[in-house]
Amino acid sequence: MQRVLSGMRPSGKLHIGHLHGVLDNWRRLQETYECFFFVADWHALTTNYENPCTIPKNIAEMVLDWLSVGLDPGKSTLFIQSDVKEHAELYLLLSMITPVPWLERNPTYKEQQEQLADRDLSTFGFLGYPVLQAADIIMYKANKVPVGVDQAPHVELTREITRRFNYLYREVFPVPDVLLTRVPKLPGLDGRKMSKSYGNAIFLSDPPPSIREKISTMVTDVERPRKSDTGDPERRCVAFNLHRLYMPEERLNAIVEDCKSTRLGCVACKKGLSEALIAYLAPIQERRSALASNPGRLSDILKDGAARARSVAIKTMEEVRSAIWSHSVR
Ligand code: TRP
Secondary structure: OOEEEEEEOOOOOOEHHHHHHHHHHHHHHHHHOEEEEEEOHHHHHHHHOOOHHHHHHHHHHHHHHHHHOOOOOOOOEEEEHHHOOHHHHHHHHHHHHOOHHHHHOOHHHHHHHHHOOOOOOOOHHHHOHHHHHHHHHHHOOOOEEEEOHHHHHHHHHHHHHHHHHHHHOOOOOOOOEEEEOOOOOOEOOOOOEOOHHHOOOOEOOOOHHHHHHHHHOOOOOOOOOOOOOOOOHHHHOHHHHHHHHHOOHHHHHHHHHHHHOOOOOHHHHHHHHHHHHHHHHHHHHHHHHHHHOOHHHHHHHHHHHHHHHHHHHHHHHHHHHHHHHOOOOO
16 A cells, blocks of 8 residues: 655644645545654744744644544554654754755745744754655655645655665665645635634634634625625635535525625625534534543554554664665775
8 A cells, every 4th residue: 555644733723724725635545545644843843942832732732633623543643753753863864965955945945934034043953844854754655745835845855865865875765756735725714825823714623603703704795895785706705715615505506696686695694604614613523522531542542653653664764774884884
């Protein structure tokens, strides 16, 4: 069976953008591949080294979300990066063969430094971010790496580092393919990309009253200030992007008609949307609270995942050491 590996930095509670953009895809992949999904807590440290105390709580919140949407520890190996120290050794060894210009050329390097201008990211660890990512991926001899387009340059670098390793020492690793995740258009409450840092996100764990409150603030068709004006959801109604996800086809058609004919106003329309989303999230939230009330279960799942990951990592590292050292006369 082919292997899939992907990871997420522990950003805390996940929102519906993560669900439709990443998690739905991971959940599907676990049916056809041997999957490894992990929490990239060392990667989080590359940008948050001044304030690491939030990371452990964020890990727990994120993994709760993973499990509640149906990532299944019986099918996939779920673990925390720093529980598998072999990642650090492989990262070190790959750093020996990675030319610095490859890293300086990495588009996310400059971009992130500019975007996170309040932090000092002129560190060795931040420059080496993609080398650590390469170690994460090839440790498990992953064939496919599902990521969004923003991460594609990192997978490309992984491919280059892998080829270089195989060429210098021995053909230990398959060169992994990127599996580009098509992210459905899911704007946040204000129409910008949904993101925790923009404060425009609906979280998977938001309770019903806060979902109602948030959706009521969503921008609808700006060319329809009054209910008596004819609307068009296809024009620029931000809320309608969510209708597409949570409303059954027949309801969707009726909503379009009623909006155009002024029968349905935006306030009532968004109330219907809130209820549909609340119903959609209900089983997810039920699973989440069952898990949250049993923290021992979460730590067992992660311990077991780390043990499974480590058994693969230990074997890989034996091959890596033998490939490197067999070249020297000792
Ligand atoms: N850099 C990725 C992100 O920010 C997280 C990540 C770390 C990752 N290692 C990985 C993703 C390996 C895929 C494969 O989203």
